[in-house]
Amino acid sequence: MSMLSKPNRGFLLDVDRNPILHAILKKTFYEQFCAGENAAETKATIKQLKDMGFSGVIMTYAKETVFDHRTNTQQGLGVAAVDAEKNGEKMDPRLAHCANIEAWRKGTLDTVEHLEAGDYLAVKLTGAGPAVNEAFSKGDLPPTQMIDAMSEICRKCKERNVRVLVDGESQHFQWGILRLTLDLMRTFNRDGYAVVYNSYQAYLKSMSNTLAAHLAAAQKEGFTLGMKVVRGAYMASDERALIHDTKEDTDNAFNGISQGALKRTIGEFGTTIPFPSVNLFLASHNRESVMAAHQLHQQRTQAGLPTVPVGFAQLHGMSDEVSFSLLALKGSDGSPQVYKCSTWGRMGECLAYLLRRAIENRDAVLRTTDEYNALKAELKRRLKGGFSFATQK
Ligand SMILES: Cc1cc2nc3c(=O)[nH]c(=O)nc-3n(C[C@H](O)[C@H](O)[C@H](O)COP(=O)(O)OP(=O)(O)OC[C@H]3O[C@@H](n4cnc5c(N)ncnc54)[C@H](O)[C@@H]3O)c2cc1C
Secondary structure: OOOOOOOOHHHHHHHOOOOHHHHHHHHHHHHHEEEEEOOOHHHHHHHHHHHOOOEEEEEOOOOOEEEEOOOOOOHHHHHHHHHHHOOOOOOOOOOOOOOHHHHHHHHHHHHHHOOOOEEEEEEEEHOOOHHHHHHOOOOOOOHHHHHHHHHHHHHHHOOOOEEEEEEOOOOOHHHHHHHHHHHHHHHHOOOOOOOOEEEOOOOEEOOOHHHHHHHHHHEEEEOOOEEEEEOOOOOOOHHHEEEEEHHHHHHHHHHHHHHHHHHHHHEEOOOEEEEEEEEEEOOOOOHHEEEEEHHOOOHHHHHHOOOOOOEEEOOOOOOOOHHHHHHHHOOOOOOOOOEEEEEEEEEEHHHHHHHHHHHHHHOOOOHHHHHHHHHHHHHHHHHHHHHHHHOOO
């Protein structure tokens, strides 16, 4: 996967041009984690997920750029950018109209068309190409064309009652992404709920300070902070020193932020400073974290204690056992709200995403054992049920 993700591959290693490679990857890997390469395939996958009982779907357009700190190189969209340049498209970041931003805007608006009220759009802002990424890498806001594109996307989502989760990406780009998303929250999260969410990567040592600054902005300026909390997916490419030293530290940070938000107490917020309006979204496959968060939310709601609205999500093709365990707890109040998050796009566009799933699944052997045991128990239960049913007859 790592080799296939590199730019400028020859015909044999190009997943979009080599039909044999394309067919093998599609059946073995792509269909496990991705929704489809076109509108018809994507629509069918969304229907399948909703039929399973999920509260909705989170859909992403796959185009993105990953910055590898070790080699100082960019992967992913770099390929498309070179192709566009070859075709004579405008690539100069200073130009008023950038073809890459326009292609990303169109792809993202197409994604919104697949979604219904209650669904979520997830966006990877680095998919918009070099001009945007250059600004993000300096912690700056992107060109006006991109700000306008995001405003149009958020407006359209709000009209359709779809919410927007802005993905957390490589640290190289993340300061600019956080900044733009906070500005969008200032505009769109003014009606007592979050249309736009930032992703807070709990594995970062800097995350508690970032979150404190964003809670302060929401509290002072009176908007709802959309908080999608994740552990973080870029350990293989980001600077190691920026990430907590141990998995336990990351776990404590993730659980501390999620449980703090549910209790409406994080640092000074909720004690000496009033806790602002927050909508929480926990994106995790970690059973202990999500179950503990759901229990805490239930306890506080039942006891009439203050808390915040919360949603849960797992990735399409991963940890179904966690998703279905949460769904099985669904009460008459409709909680927990559980979503599956999928990605659509040509196979070449999905490679960086698929590479992260490959790495994560290599680390997820323990979870696979849990799922295997759960499947065995379910098979036993069904066989037993079938047997007693047959003997009753
Ligand atoms: C719906 C959804 C959306 C997501 N969106 C994003 C996103 O926008 N941005 C993003 O970055 N990620 C995103 N992720 C991925 C997520 O950040 C995690 O990489 C992944 O889900 C695994 O973490 P976990 O919470 O499921 O739990 P676990 O599997 O228990 O934790 C694994 C994680 O712990 C951390 N970790 C592992 N070893 C160490 C170590 N030695 N030291 C410190 N930390 C360690 C890493 O973050 C690793 O990914 C998303 C996940 C989901 C389910």
